Amino acid sequence: MPVCEVCQQPANQTCGGCKSVFYCSKNHQKSAWKDHKFKCHPFEVQYSKTAGRYLVARRDIKQGEIILREKPCVSGPRTACTPHCLSCNKKSEPIKKDDVTDYYRCTSCNWPMCGKKCEMSNVHKEECKLMSSNNYKCTITYKNPEKAEAAYCVIAPLRTLLLSLSNPEQFKSIMNLESHLKERINTQLYRVLKTNLVTFIVQVLKLPFDEETILKVASIYDTNSFDVRSPDGLCRFRAIYTTAAMMNHNCTPNTRHIFLGDDYTLALIATVPIAKGEMLTATYTQALWGTLDRRKHLNSVKCFYCNCERCADATEFGTYIGSIYCSICAETKTEDKPMMLSTDPLNETAPWSCAACGHSIESRQMFWGNNALKQDLSKMNKSGPEEFEKFIKTYSNTLHQTNHLVLQAKLALMQIYGNYEGYTLAELSDELLKRKVDICHELLEVADKLEPGWSKFRGTILLELQAAMVLQTKRDFDCDKITKAGAQDQLMESMILLQEATNILKVEPHMKETLEQKVRELSLFINSTSCDDVKF
Numbered sequence: 001m002p003v004c005e006v007c008q009q010p011a012n013q014t015c016g017g018c019k020s021v022f023y024c025s026k027n028h029q030k031s032a033w034k035d036h037k038f039k040c041h042p043f044e045v046q047y048s049k050t051a052g053r054y055l056v057a058r059r060d061i062k063q064g065e066i067i068l069r070e071k072p073c074v075s076g077p078r079t080a081c082t083p084h085c086l087s088c089n090k091k092s093e094p095i096k097k098d099d100v101t102d103y104y105r106c107t108s109c110n111w112p113m114c115g116k117k118c119e120m121s122n123v124h125k126e127e128c129k130l131m132s133s134n135n136y137k138c139t140i141t142y143k144n145p146e147k148a149e150a151a152y153c154v155i156a157p158l159r160t161l162l163l164s165l166s167n168p169e170q171f172k173s174i175m176n177l178e179s180h181l182k183e184r185i186n187t188q189l190y191r192v193l194k195t196n197l198v199t200f201i202v203q204v205l206k207l208p209f210d211e212e213t214i215l216k217v218a219s220i221y222d223t224n225s226f227d228v229r230s231p232d233g234l235c236r237f238r239a240i241y242t243t244a245a246m247m248n249h250n251c252t253p254n255t256r257h258i259f260l261g262d263d264y265t266l267a268l269i270a271t272v273p274i275a276k277g278e279m280l281t282a283t284y285t286q287a288l289w290g291t292l293d294r295r296k297h298l299n300s301v302k303c304f305y306c307n308c309e310r311c312a313d314a315t316e317f318g319t320y321i322g323s324i325y326c327s328i329c330a331e332t333k334t335e336d337k338p339m340m341l342s343t344d345p346l347n348e349t350a351p352w353s354c355a356a357c358g359h360s361i362e363s364r365q366m367f368w369g370n371n372a373l374k375q376d377l378s379k380m381n382k383s384g385p386e387e388f389e390k391f392i393k394t395y396s397n398t399l400h401q402t403n404h405l406v407l408q409a410k411l412a413l414m415q416i417y418g419n420y421e422g423y424t425l426a427e428l429s430d431e432l433l434k435r436k437v438d439i440c441h442e443l444l445e446v447a448d449k450l451e452p453g454w455s456k457f458r459g460t461i462l463l464e465l466q467a468a469m470v471l472q473t474k475r476d477f478d479c480d481k482i483t484k485a486g487a488q489d490q491l492m493e494s495m496i497l498l499q500e501a502t503n504i505l506k507v508e509p510h511m512k513e514t515l516e517q518k519v520r521e522l523s524l525f526i527n528s529t530s531c532d533d534v535k536f
């Protein structure tokens with residue numbers, strides 16, 4: 001018989017939030033809430049030999065439910081980044097004084113900061129005192145503001161090490177996280193850290209930590225930290241959330257996370273219904289990467305090979321996102337040209353072959369080909385559609401319509417058509433408007449398979465799609481391509497998409513009001529179309 005959390009007497013009522021504690025009465029549940037609310041999670045930590053600790057649902061979790069809210073335990077700049085303020089993490093803006101351009105700098109330690117307020121902030125106080133008392137001054141110069149500065153690699157580990165004095169409990173919980181130091185220690189990055197970071201902590205700041213502890217902290221960051229960005233994209237840093245860090249990876253995750261408020265509280269959201277006993281998963285990679293790239297990335301930055309259902313399926317749930325057309329069968333005139341597929345997707349060295357003609361290539365050739373085209377994509381002029389459209393056309397004999405590189409080009413096009421200068425929705429020709437709608441449909445079909453449910457990816461596509469569809473309906477009606485009843489049906493269809501986009505995205509910072517406004521505007525418009533004399 002379970003016992004009451006408060007009085008230890010037999011209890012038959014359970015907390016509905018976590019289903020893990022019991023109470024004998026409503027009164028005792030109420031009195032315990034002020035402490036329990038910080039521990040009331042609908043999940044628990046379990047362990048497996050192959051994947052370490054992971055989170056499992058203790059009860060059924062609804063789609064869209066916020067599963068966890070957690071404040072960062074510790075945070076700091078990324079290992080190498082362009083100058084950012086050490087306090088508010090905002091990208092540093094140069095200022096011009098007496099013909100000299102430079103950043104505002106902390107008057108004690110010389111690190112680029114925003115101004116006096118940031119310089120005096122609590123987050124910077126301790127590290128600044130320590131650096132100044134050891135006569136250390138930051139040597140970053142204002143030369144190339146876009147250069148990633150390796151000097152930033154010392155700050156986040158330093159802050160974590162200082163926690164051992166100011167908050168030993170928190171320090172302990174961080175040191176308890178997976179580090180993979182053994183796998184990282186002989187890498188190029190850790191050889192550099194051994195010189196830079198360890199020297200800085202031990203010799204410059206004269207702190208009493210050994211090399212292993214210092215590198216373990218760096219390694220814990222690399223394994224567990226979240227890449228945090230402010231909604232406007234100006235602030236970027238990494239932070240450790242010790243509970244969320246228990247979440248394992250899956251290439252088709254069932255959660256997504258957002259950062260809320262000035263303190264960047266992490267909110268974890270269920271993107272699909274999660275049944276009691278199921279693992280809660282996040283993705284540590286990109287949905288629009290093929291299996292070869294995802295598994296290589298996970299192995300190099302998180303030290304494991306993913307063996308999830310998507311990785312094990314050579315077709316990646318029928319999307320064929322990592323595949324290319326067979327070069328031997330390329331001339332086939334049919335709609336379904338044969339594709340090259342990995343003969344063993346969980347083995348990155350396995351050859352790729354064509355089921356139709358048996359032609360086979362080494363996986364390294366796939367890597368090289370992917371890398372070369374990825375480089376092309378990354379260098380493209382992102383302010384207009386021309387280069388992305390040309391890319392898709394140029395490689396249409398090799399890359400099929402849902403190949404990952406083509407999808408990345410289409411994602412860029414979805415954003416450009418309808419949003420960029422010269423390509424706003426109203427400025428798009430009928431042909432380009434149709435192009436936008438078609439691209440959105442294609443991306444949505446892939447998103448439904450690879451990031452289903454309430455993922456941000458699906459929400460964003462739905463929002464773009466409905467806006468383009470509404471305009472297309474107006475234009476089609478105005479030139480008598482469709483009847484009024486047909487137009488109303490299409491608008492209702494757009495409304496369904498908009499409502500789903502709203503459900504998915506309204507939790508994102510600053511999105512709720514804009515989305516609700518869009519729903520109001522579209523419903524007013526739909527109502528107005530029922531008048532007899534309507535002109536759309």
Ligand SMILES: C[S@@+](CC[C@H](N)C(=O)[O-])C[C@H]1O[C@@H](n2cnc3c(N)ncnc32)[C@H](O)[C@@H]1O
Nearest residue numbers: 051052053178223224245246247248249302304
């Ligand atoms: C952020 S931690 C997650 C919690 C971790 N399992 C632990 O015990 O602390 C990331 C590490 O978990 C492990 N991991 C996460 N997802 C995994 C998966 N799908 N398969 C195997 N290991 C995984 C890897 O060791 C990875 O570096």
